Amino acid sequence: MIITISSSRYTNKPFCPSSCTKKCASWSASIRSQLDLDHQLLFPAVLTYRLSCDRKALAQMKGRTLGNSASRLHSFLVEQHTAEWMRRSIHYLNTCRKFEVAGVQMPPPQPPPQMVTVPSSGWLLSTYVLESFTRIEELKAKVTSIFGSISVIEHLSLLGLTFCRATSGMTLDQWLKVNVPKTTGWRLQIKMASAAAGVFPTRRDRTCTLCSQRTTRATGHSMHRPTRQSFCQVSDPQNRTVEQWLTELRGGKTEKEMLRDRQRVSRKKKKKKAAILNKKSS
Incomplete structure (x- = not known):
């Protein structure tokens, strides 16, 4: 079934002739990728395993405006599908009235079929991601x-x-x-x-100028922020570890002692706040 802007329509999905008996469609990604770009653009929908979504509906999420989200698209599709279902139901009931004959008792017509439920906004978002992967080369060129x-x-x-x-x-x-x-x-x-050049180095991607390794704690690198001093364990002449180097800069305090001091200070602050609140309440 293909979800379009105004309604839903069913399509045939033949079964795989092998023993897996899995449904497949003629415009699935594995088949379309074998064609040239001109013929790939002729296929109107983006497929998932059970449902499909028209590219025109997904195009509503390409705008760079506020509120242009999958939830807004879901609300828009529900409104359009409901209006289209009501129009078709009225047309069906009006057509049934033409078969009525005066003086002849006819059985009541069958009620119109129920409206197909519009998929959730999460499904629309995942389908939009799949559609974006088909334009990955174009996006790379733009970037x-x-x-x-x-x-x-x-x-x-x-x-x-x-x-x-x-x-x-x-x-x-x-x-x-x-x-x-x-x-x-x-x-x-x-x-x-x-x-x-398209390269944006992050903190983890930065390398040390002395040993050409990543500047992380796992490779023996650290920085003392109060003094803005950096440390490289490989090039250290005293063969110190990161913990030993930080302990020396902190005046002999280890990381555990620093953590205890911070916890002690935070407890004192909490006690002061509690005392002030008690005085105000009393």
Whole structure:
């Protein structure tokens, strides 16, 4: 059955001739992928195992506006399907009245069939994800083109200053050299270069300049935030561990002792708040 914008319609799904007896359709992804792009676009629906959804209905979720969600699409489909079912029911009952003959008692007509229930918003969202995978190459091309255009920036706000290429008469590199410290400009250029290449390193993907490993606790790396000091266990001349290095910077306190101190301070704060509330209530 295919879910369209206004109604639902049934289609035939032949069984697999092998022993699995699983239903399959002629426009399933495994079959469509064998065709060229021109013929793939001729198939109107996105298939799941039991139901299918028309691409025109899923296109309602492609807009970049607020409230454009699967729940809104579900409400829209329920409204449209209900109106279409009522129209067809009225047409059916009106057609049955034409067969009535004066003086002849006819059996009452069969009631119109029940309206097919619209699938849930979760099913619509999962089907939209499947439809998005069919456009994955197009999405990659769009993302690459957006990242490639980052190097040409017309406006930029940085450190309370605003850059406008039209009014300043300078390029971004010239403006950064004049108005921004060298370190800040260098960091911005590194981010722009990585964005243009489509690479956005996260915290876990950062590597140490000394040992070329990930800067995580598992590889023996850490940072003491109050002093902004970093530590690499591999390149440490004293062969200290991360715990030993942090203990020295904390004045001989281990992590367990630091945790106990924090818990003790939090208990004192809670007691003070409770005492203040008791005084106010009394």
